[in-house]
Amino acid sequence: MNNAVRIALDAMGGDSGPSVVVPAAAIALVRRPDVSFSLYGDEKLIRPILDAHPALARKTQIVHSDVSIKMTDKPSQALRAGRRSSSMWQAIDAVKKGEADFVVSAGNTGALMAMAKVCLRTMPQIDRPAIAAIWPTLRGESIVLDVGATIGADAQHLIDLAIMGAAMARIIFDIERPTVGLLNVGVEEIKGLEEVKAAGRVLREAGLPHLDYHGFVEGDDLGKGTVDVIVTEGFTGNIALKTAEGTAKQIGQYIRDAMNHSWSSRIGYFFARSAFNALREKMDPGKVNGGVFLGLDGVVIKSHGGADAEGFAGAIEVGYDMVRHELLAKTREMIAQANEGRTQLSPPVQVNS
């Protein structure tokens, strides 16, 4: 694939709209020169910012739309008010029509997922989409899914999540057989929900070529980076994600309080400030950006609503890598392998009675 990657951006999404999205595209263009952009949104807001980035302007078209989805719109409101007409819908629809290779929006997650589901639909053999987060760990990064697309999961959906997460891990971590763990609780004998146990049995027996099933993991394995991919249903995944974000903010506040506590700690802060800046960067959720919507028949990237241009550019780069390394094809291949395995393991049995 040597053609340019065509990127659709919802220029109106996020807390800052085009004033973040356009500079982000300019940053991404420097790092990934073989791309072109379509910016969806209010042309009179986008144009002046784009004019300030001439290199970007040469690779970019603006597709005007009057309607923007608000961060506070409910998914059903967004669909009622913005189906077909909104910048968010039109950016997604460009992927559907084959005019773009992927779409990025920093708009509201519920609306983006609802529109992406209606417009793109799920992949064959996948019933429900998922949101995958890239989670900073002591070993580097892991993929955690589902962090809130849908609530509850039966064993089959957990297996689908494992496969989709492993396909994504192959690409972003560049490993052939990522390790996958199922999130569970530690008390031995009540060890988790029946569906988690059932999914674990299937994954262990399946012996998939591109998925190394590790077993159960617990909440503290997220930060340790015990496995490349951690699988859980969307309710627990969303709460784990926000608990970790909240804990990081809480400790950040403790650190600020501690450094202001006395004259000697302020002097200490002065000497250690470059270390603190590095630390702040590590703890900044905007740095690890780009939630990936998985299971859809198209690549959709959700940027953090409060991301700055650097953060949004990171989300664009995640999408670029997903397309260049063929996330959808890899996912389809792995689903096919899993289904083959399943047929071999449990052949249909004829029961005469």
Added chain:
Amino acid sequence: MNNAVRIALDAMGGDSGPSVVVPAAAIALVRRPDVSFSLYGDEKLIRPILDAHPALARKTQIVHSDVSIKMTDKPSQALRAGRRSSSMWQAIDAVKKGEADFVVSAGNTGALMAMAKVCLRTMPQIDRPAIAAIWPTLRGESIVLDVGATIGADAQHLIDLAIMGAAMARIIFDIERPTVGLLNVGVEEIKGLEEVKAAGRVLREAGLPHLDYHGFVEGDDLGKGTVDVIVTEGFTGNIALKTAEGTAKQIGQYIRDAMNHSWSSRIGYFFARSAFNALREKMDPGKVNGGVFLGLDGVVIKSHGGADAEGFAGAIEVGYDMVRHELLAKTREMIAQANEGRTQLSPPVQVNS
């Protein structure tokens, strides 16, 4: 209640057994002089340590037992091997027999819960017990439950959790009407599980005198301390707890790395080291100790398995406060009020057809 509070300690529980438990009792005795102790476990291990604390020895009896529950025993193994005979069982049984007012163990959580359930049983009108954690927040502390006693919860169990948590909050935070939130996910329209919504409706309408229902909260509200009591079922609660612990450890490692990064950061650390010590104390899970088992017909405190004497003493003090301020009576009173309210709100309806 002016009698001494009689405390049963499982001296063999935790990573260090009597070498932590006995000094912890000595610390607790200084802070709460109106207590007496029974230490359950291997007398030849306990006696020499106790002899080194003469003030404690005067208030303490040793009840010898040959059997100790291992940290790795499964609950069913523990019950098979240690019912009646183990130090853990005998310490719990002292509460059952009325010989002790509460029990503390740092032994394995699953075994302790299984034995406590079999020995003490649940309170009237409470079907299942819960484990409540005291969670450090930016506002101070909150109570979070259930962090892993049982998995899954219907609306009634969530309501029971709210009531039990509020009763505990009245005591440890000394407020008459603690605020209570139900843990949920943020996307408006899929807002959570049916049972969470149903529990929210009942709590809102009930208008209980000792429970101020706040509404739904999200994962990041844990660290913020948005409410005094956060309610969720045990699977999600356990994962949230361990995710927060893991994130705190991860950031602790980042801080150590950052402070070793350069000469100037090491100089900075030198000046700010008292601030760092204060910070480490805030991030130390051993400091906020004493998971409380709720819903049982007796007060059972679980200390962290890796707690030092200071941490275990904290768990003893939590139990002391629960008994002095009558946790069980307050919980029963609040359950009765909730049931009254329920009858008034939904009187039995005669349907003729």
